[in-house]
Amino acid sequence: MSDNTFAEDIHQGLSAPLKQISSKYFYDDIGSVIFQDIMKMPEYYPTACEFEILSLQGEKIIDKLSFAEPFNIVELGAGDGIKTRQLLKQLMEKGIDFSYVPVDISGKAIDELKTNMLSHLPSLKIKPLIGNYFSMIGELSSSSTPNLFLFLGGNIGNYEAEEVRALLTGFHRNMKAGDKLLTGFDLQKNPATIRLAYDDPQGITRDFNLNLLNRINRELGGNFNLNQFEFYSFYNPLNGEVRSYLVSLKAQRVSISQSGKSYQFSQNELIWTELSKKYTLKDIERTAVENGFEVMEHFLDCKHYFTDSLWIK
Numbered sequence: 358m359s360d361n362t363f364a365e366d367i368h369q370g371l372s373a374p375l376k377q378i379s380s381k382y383f384y385d386d387i388g389s390v391i392f393q394d395i396m397k398m399p400e401y402y403p404t405a406c407e408f409e410i411l412s413l414q415g416e417k418i419i420d421k422l423s424f425a426e427p428f429n430i431v432e433l434g435a436g437d438g439i440k441t442r443q444l445l446k447q448l449m450e451k452g453i454d455f456s457y458v459p460v461d462i463s464g465k466a467i468d469e470l471k472t473n474m475l476s477h478l479p480s481l482k483i484k485p486l487i488g489n490y491f492s493m494i495g496e497l498s499s500s501s502t503p504n505l506f507l508f509l510g511g512n513i514g515n516y517e518a519e520e521v522r523a524l525l526t527g528f529h530r531n532m533k534a535g536d537k538l539l540t541g542f543d544l545q546k547n548p549a550t551i552r553l554a555y556d557d558p559q560g561i562t563r564d565f566n567l568n569l570l571n572r573i574n575r576e577l578g579g580n581f582n583l584n585q586f587e588f589y590s591f592y593n594p595l596n597g598e599v600r601s602y603l604v605s606l607k608a609q610r611v612s613i614s615q616s617g618k619s620y621q622f623s624q625n626e627l628i629w630t631e632l633s634k635k636y637t638l639k640d641i642e643r644t645a646v647e648n649g650f651e652v653m654e655h656f657l658d659c660k661h662y663f664t665d666s667l668w669i670k
């Protein structure tokens with residue numbers, strides 16, 4: 358499958374002074390499978406930490422909502438649902454009346470999530486919505502049913518500061534007063550732990566990054582030689598940023614047949630692929646307030662590596 362936005366973004370990114378490919382392009386069918394493998398790696402701690410939070414503190418989170426029933430649990434981004442399922446299971450066991458509303462732009466991701474959720478929780482009330490986050494939040498907020506919006510997995514870490522602002526002000530603008538937002542943030546910690554999570558010894562994260570070049574080859578007729586690029590990832594504990602790159606191992610020209618364009622790489626030139634920002638609790642509190650929210654509580658895992666932070670509009 359090819360689409361114009363992908364072709365245009367790749368052209369823009371490879372023409373920029375610091376070449377870049379957006380991390381949103383990691384998740385084609387192959388990249389999504391590699392990401393599943395990343396989430397199973399012992400080095401990639403965020404998944405297990407958030408799983409622990411939602412499994413062990415689900416009841417505390419729900420008590421804190423103090424919503425009248427029925428209410429909606431609205432998941433922004435379909436994901437694989439394994440972590441969210443822990444939370445939903447606890448609500449169902451307590452006989453709480455709620456609907457689960459996964460929102461995603463991809464109908465396929467939503468269908469897979471729905472099938473998967475119902476296979477584990479057959480009596481779950483599930484009302485999937487296909488569309489963009491802001492308009493779906495706006496639609497849900499026009500009814501009086503209370504909403505808990507979930508933005509899990511630490512996805513917010515993949516956004517630059519201005520993008521975080523645009524995202525959170527967009528959420529805020531479309532939410533109604535009293536609705537809540539639970540966001541997963543990866544926390545700053547021993548830098549060696551973070552470095553290893555993004556540069557694992559098995560090279561799974563490397564393959565995840567190289568798949569971007571493969572995707573360009575497959576979908577746009579690129580001729581990237583994957584042996585001529587290597588992966589480099591760097592965590593800066595002074596600003597909490599992991600930045601990941603592909604490095605051109607030699608001077609080379611790469612062509613894309615679909616557009617007829619080509620791009621020159623010098624030896625050791627970088628293609629920036631991803632930001633994975635790590636937060637402090639103070640950063641999170643500042644971010645909430647700057648975007649109009651009030652922090653209700655941080656729910657941390659036992660190692661204090663990760664938090665699901667509950668905010669109210």
Ligand code: AVI
Pocket residue numbers: 395403510511512513514515554555562631632633
């Ligand atoms: C999806 N996102 C939160 C992941 C992260 O940790 O930034 C993507 C990822 N990139 C490399 N490993 C995992």
